Amino acid sequence: MQQAVSLSADASRGPEPGGSASGAIRRGSSSGVLGDAIFAGACRAAGVFVLLLLGAIILQLFLGGLDAFRAFGLGFVTGTDWDPVQEVFGAGVSIYGTVVTAVLALVIAVPVAFGIAFYLTELAPEWLRRPVGTAIELLAAVPSIIYGMWGFFLIVPFMSMHLQPLIIDTIGTLPVIGELFAGPPFGTGILTAALILAIMVLPFIAATMRDVFLTVPPVFKESAYGLGCTQWEVVRNVVLPYTRVSVVGGIMLGLGRALGETMAVTFVIGNANRISTSLFGPGNTIASVVALEFGEATMGSLKLSALLGLGFILFVISFIVLSISRLLLRQRLKG
Amino acid sequence: MVSNRLLALTAGMAVAIGITAAASAQQASITGAGASFPAPLYQKWGEAARQAAGIQLNYQSVGSGAGQTQIRNRTVDFGASDAPMTDEQLQQNNLLQFPSTMGSIVPIVNIPGVADHQLKLTGELISDIYLGKITKWNDPKLVELNRGVELPNVAIAPVYRADGSGTTYVWVSYLSAVSPEFKQKVGIGTSVKWVSGTGARGNEGVAGTVRNVRGAIGYVEHAYAAQNKLTTTQLRNKDGNFVEPTTTSFQAAAENADWSAPNFAANLVDTHGATSWPIVTPTFILLPKNPQDATKAQNVMKFFDWAYKDGDAIATELEYIPLPPKVEDAIRAAWAGISADNKPLWPAR
Numbered sequence: 029m030q031q032a033v034s035l036s037a038d039a040s041r042g043p044e045p046g047g048s049a050s051g052a053i054r055r056g057s058s059s060g061v062l063g064d065a066i067f068a069g070a071c072r073a074a075g076v077f078v079l080l081l082l083g084a085i086i087l088q089l090f091l092g093g094l095d096a097f098r099a100f101g102l103g104f105v106t107g108t109d110w111d112p113v114q115e116v117f118g119a120g121v122s123i124y125g126t127v128v129t130a131v132l133a134l135v136i137a138v139p140v141a142f143g144i145a146f147y148l149t150e151l152a153p154e155w156l157r158r159p160v161g162t163a164i165e166l167l168a169a170v171p172s173i174i175y176g177m178w179g180f181f182l183i184v185p186f187m188s189m190h191l192q193p194l195i196i197d198t199i200g201t202l203p204v205i206g207e208l209f210a211g212p213p214f215g216t217g218i219l220t221a222a223l224i225l226a227i228m229v230l231p232f233i234a235a236t237m238r239d240v241f242l243t244v245p246p247v248f249k250e251s252a253y254g255l256g257c258t259q260w261e262v263v264r265n266v267v268l269p270y271t272r273v274s275v276v277g278g279i280m281l282g283l284g285r286a287l288g289e290t291m292a293v294t295f296v297i298g299n300a301n302r303i304s305t306s307l308f309g310p311g312n313t314i315a316s317v318v319a320l321e322f323g324e325a326t327m328g329s330l331k332l333s334a335l336l337g338l339g340f341i342l343f344v345i346s347f348i349v350l351s352i353s354r355l356l357l358r359q360r361l362k363g
Numbered sequence: 364m365v366s367n368r369l370l371a372l373t374a375g376m377a378v379a380i381g382i383t384a385a386a387s388a389q390q391a392s393i394t395g396a397g398a399s400f401p402a403p404l405y406q407k408w409g410e411a412a413r414q415a416a417g418i419q420l421n422y423q424s425v426g427s428g429a430g431q432t433q434i435r436n437r438t439v440d441f442g443a444s445d446a447p448m449t450d451e452q453l454q455q456n457n458l459l460q461f462p463s464t465m466g467s468i469v470p471i472v473n474i475p476g477v478a479d480h481q482l483k484l485t486g487e488l489i490s491d492i493y494l495g496k497i498t499k500w501n502d503p504k505l506v507e508l509n510r511g512v513e514l515p516n517v518a519i520a521p522v523y524r525a526d527g528s529g530t531t532y533v534w535v536s537y538l539s540a541v542s543p544e545f546k547q548k549v550g551i552g553t554s555v556k557w558v559s560g561t562g563a564r565g566n567e568g569v570a571g572t573v574r575n576v577r578g579a580i581g582y583v584e585h586a587y588a589a590q591n592k593l594t595t596t597q598l599r600n601k602d603g604n605f606v607e608p609t610t611t612s613f614q615a616a617a618e619n620a621d622w623s624a625p626n627f628a629a630n631l632v633d634t635h636g637a638t639s640w641p642i643v644t645p646t647f648i649l650l651p652k653n654p655q656d657a658t659k660a661q662n663v664m665k666f667f668d669w670a671y672k673d674g675d676a677i678a679t680e681l682e683y684i685p686l687p688p689k690v691e692d693a694i695r696a697a698w699a700g701i702s703a704d705n706k707p708l709w710p711a712r
Binding site for chain 1: 428
């Protein structure tokens with residue numbers, strides 16, 4: 029309320045100092061009209077350019093992958109064979125790997141990101157909020173190759189020497205759930221990739237959540253506290269409902285990055301074209317396959333076509349994810 | 364001060380260009396692209412040749428496949444490829460192919476208690492390991508071959524190159540040569556469908572994974588293994604002898620290879636010879652037979668002529684294997700096939 033009042037006060041004070049400026053614009057009105065037209069045209073061109081660019085990329089990927097789509101039909105999406113020698117290509121394993129690692133990454137990252145955001149907005153002492161907030165933003169600026177090397181030289185040995193043997197010896201011996209944690213402790217694999225991805229998407233989600241948590245009017249929270257709500261109840265019933273749309277948006281941003289991440293994943297996922305029941309088993313993702321195989325794919329070969337086709341599929345997956353998130357948001361907004 | 368010096372320099376350059384043609388030859392630059400395996404050597408050769416032969420080499424290490432594409436489109440002066448092109452491909456694109464140097468591939472292992480050059484392996488056993496048929500280091504077949512070596516009860520973790528690479532091409536060529544089953548199930552290519560194990564990116568990725576994982580086996584270029592002091596093994600060659608990966612055994616393989624193969628596509632995998640290392644490979648240069656720029660093509664040949672004459676020391680230092688002199692002479696003779704305006708560009712003068 030107070031803010032709104034001060035804003036309108038600013039607006040009412042506005043015209044006086046701005047008067048001479050608007051007079052100047054009025055005096056040069058003919059060039060102003062021309063300038064407006066140019067400006068509007070340039071902005072429209074920029075907007076159309078983005079659309080054209082996106083369309084051209086999709087079209088290019090589709091045309092490039094056409095040979096592979098023709099050769100294998102729907103089998104290109106469902107097939108799990110990737111044999112460059114026999115020229116049999118199926119994207120099934122990499123689609124599976126892409127989706128599983130991205131979803132697992134979110135499962136790990138979202139609760140942590142929520143904790144960070146909540147701590148920073150509600151619990152942390154004032155002097156700590158800025159340094160921690162900056163640290164999270166810096167984490168988002170670390171290039172993915174650094175995460176890849178860090179993962180390969182630090183996380184992978186740690187997983188293979190400490191964490192995985194421990195899990196294999198404990199949870200791995202249980203009847204059904206043990207299947208998820210079977211196999212030799214390579215250190216690389218689906219779980220390690222998801223872990224690295226989680227760390228990579230964490231700052232995006234956490235930063236978004238923190239920013240939107242800050243937009244909740246203090247009055248709302250104060251009234252809830254005044255009614256005797258606990259901190260959890262305030263978050264659950266006031267902060268989250270108020271910021272739901274933006275929180276989902278932030279998570280989708282993270283999911284988008286996790287789906288397309290290439291460098292870091294190729295270092296730690298184990299790069300095998302197999303679907304394993306174990307989370308420790310190696311796998312691959314669409315982006316990692318394209319990155320690894322591209323260098324030796326000759327021009328005009330079926331393999332290159334298959335790789336471009338993979339790119340198209342990744343595009344489609346991202347599009348589906350985006351659509352679902354929009355759909356969810358719309359329903360909730362209506363509700 | 365600075366501008367004066369600059370002026371003097373430009374004036375000097377103008378005079379030099381005006382007076383002698385040799386000056387322009389001194390700035391001769393050639394471009395090449397392709398295989399990453401010989402890239403460090405080409406880099407060093409390039410540095411040395413700038414002084415010695417006056418040729419500046421710009422080499423892009425983009426991978427063999429991309430190298431072939433680039434020379435096919437004639438966007439570079441020469442292409443480089445680990446895997447030879449077929450005779451048909453070469454004729455189609457009007458290219459001449461010749462080897463520049465050789466390298467070798469070695470198995471690396473991480474087995475507790477096993478030292479460098481200690482473990483004895485055969486190609487058949489390695490095939491079985493990569494096919495997932497032998498899964499423990501204390502498998503009877505391995506124990507029988509390695510009497511006196513304490514082999515632990517540890518699972519074997521095969522590691523392969525996940526990125527398409529010439530190293531993989533040579534490695535699976537060898538395994539396919541010794542094991543019909545491997546040839547049928549996996550086959551030969553720069554990237555193949557692996558049946559078991561895990562993939563890592565690049566030599567450094569394979570070496571890193573092998574170092575991290577107890578019981579791992581992998582393969583890298585010898586140069587990489589030597590520089591990083593990795594644990595390599597002995598291999599049984601075609602004559603039935605166990606040989607260690609050393610310069611001597613590599614050179615023996617080169618001496619015993621049949622270099623009369625068309626387009627110099629000699630097969631150095633699993634060659635005869637009592638002391639031959641079984642996984643040696645040449646790496647190739649691709650030159651247009653009808654170059655658009657005769658001078659540049661000539662400079663490429665001058666560059667490799669210099670490298671054959673004076674580049675052996677650099678090659679050996681970097682753990683590459685120089686070609687036998689008789690092969691180098693045969694290559695120089697083959698250069699006569701490159702011509703512009705119906706005039707052969709070699710011997711250059």
